[in-house]
Amino acid sequence: MAPANTLPAWSELQAHRDDVAKNFVLKEAFASDADRFNKFSRTFKADGSADILFDFSKNFLTNETLDLLVKLAEQAGVERKRDAMFRGDKINFTENRAVYHTALRNVGGWEMQVEGQDVMNGPTGVNGVLAHMKEFSEKVRSGEWVGFTGKKLTNIINVGIGGSDLGPVMVTEALKHYGAPDMTLHFVSNIDGTHMAEALKASDPETTLFLIASKTFTTAETITNANTAKSWFVEKTGGKGDVAKHFVALSTNEAEVTKFGIDSANMFGFESWVGGRYSVWSAIGLSVALYVGYDNFHKFLAGAHAMDKHFRETPLRENIPVIGGLLGVWYGDFFQAQTRLVAPFDQYLHRFAAYLQQLSMESNGKAITSDGSSAKYTTGSILFGEPCTNAQHSFFQLVHQGTKLIPADFILAAKSHNPIHDNLHQKMLASNYFAQAEALMVGKTDDQLRAEGTPEELIPHKRFLGNRPTTSILVGDVIGPAELGALIVYYEHLTFVEGAVWDINSFDQWGVELGKVLAKKILKELDEPGNGSGHDASTGGLIGAFKSFSKI
């Protein structure tokens, strides 16, 4: 594949960018085109999900921009790459793997195969695992599956990190409204003993179920945490506790699961073609099914599948994740935007940005293109975010008046799960959602400030330049399982589109390896005399200081 900057549409976009940067002012674009909102917004419609309105009109977009961006997508082979993904081709070319998380939520009955094998049916197929998850989650929720003293398991501890943690945490938080009221969830990810210690402190072994979630089942943090949990369980139960009733594994690695001491009958499997950051739809989502019930988990998969269908079948110009991804390229490569802000106006989505950080930054934080050469352009942006209105009272100062261009996504549900105080809270939340995007766009001029009586010396400080782009996402009801599924998949495919244009492999993560290897070496050195070997003076000095401070 040709590097993105050698595609003809790239140069056309560069010339167009100069024009836009000089002449395009968002508020003027609205003033001169009454139809702009309709032209640049798209509504996602699907059975079983509320409509979701994606308003792209407050972006640096004209008809010509969109035409050129679509042309770029065509020339970069976005459709071809998308079809290859859905066909089960090994598009993760550095690991020689298919990228097939879309099969996990294939509730629409598409035929899906990898290497000529049906991945939906058969002994290790997706449908079988889903049936196992349904049966198990229903038994635990109803109290049919009990602990070693016959008590219902109401305290769930998910032990996992990265994709085996962030998805389950985010989704269970987002769907708290649907959660079993008698169930407490803990997510232990950090190797910092504090994380496990605090979870165990709050747990009773008789009612605790451990989900050991690890695709590889070799991740140091997870295996260490899982062993600590097992020792605690055995010790607290005086050896009488039945590990088989209290520990299950969510993994692709049956050999390691068995070695750990979990019966393979209590293992929920998935395949190597599921990337960690795309695994919440797989057995890794068991905590979600346990907490919100399997029917809701199924709705979550169905909402996701509906967005897959939209992405797979909709022409580029109308395709919502395609537009989102192309805007990422537009701002990153043509306006030097380094970041992307995602701010949900929704407290239940308080871990959404953390989840998207792994999705986006682990996928597209790459500098090497498909032929092994360095990309001559900017790739993955730095994604950050917090729920609003909190974020407004924290870092939004920089978004409004700082020197950087920060394209922002704002997400709101039209209806709240908690319309307390006569829905006043929801109306205030919504008014902020509208106001922030409007303020970022229209800004405040010196004349307006003067008219308000602002002293002359304060005018530069109080000036808002405006013309800052936002995408507003409005869910047409509450955010339920289906709507959440669709929202996540919007970002998954947006990330895919960016990576496809940049000609990078969005599905490996070699960049996390080096630190892991060094940590393993240093761990040994902490038990040996001296400051370790082969380190620079700073690292060696720090190791020495740590040893003397902690008296190792």
Ligand SMILES: O=P(O)(O)OC[C@H]1O[C@H](O)[C@H](O)[C@@H](O)[C@@H]1O
């Ligand atoms: O699920 P696991 O195999 O334990 O992996 C957990 C996580 O660790 C790795 O370091 C990767 O960077 C992540 O993509 C992955 O989700």
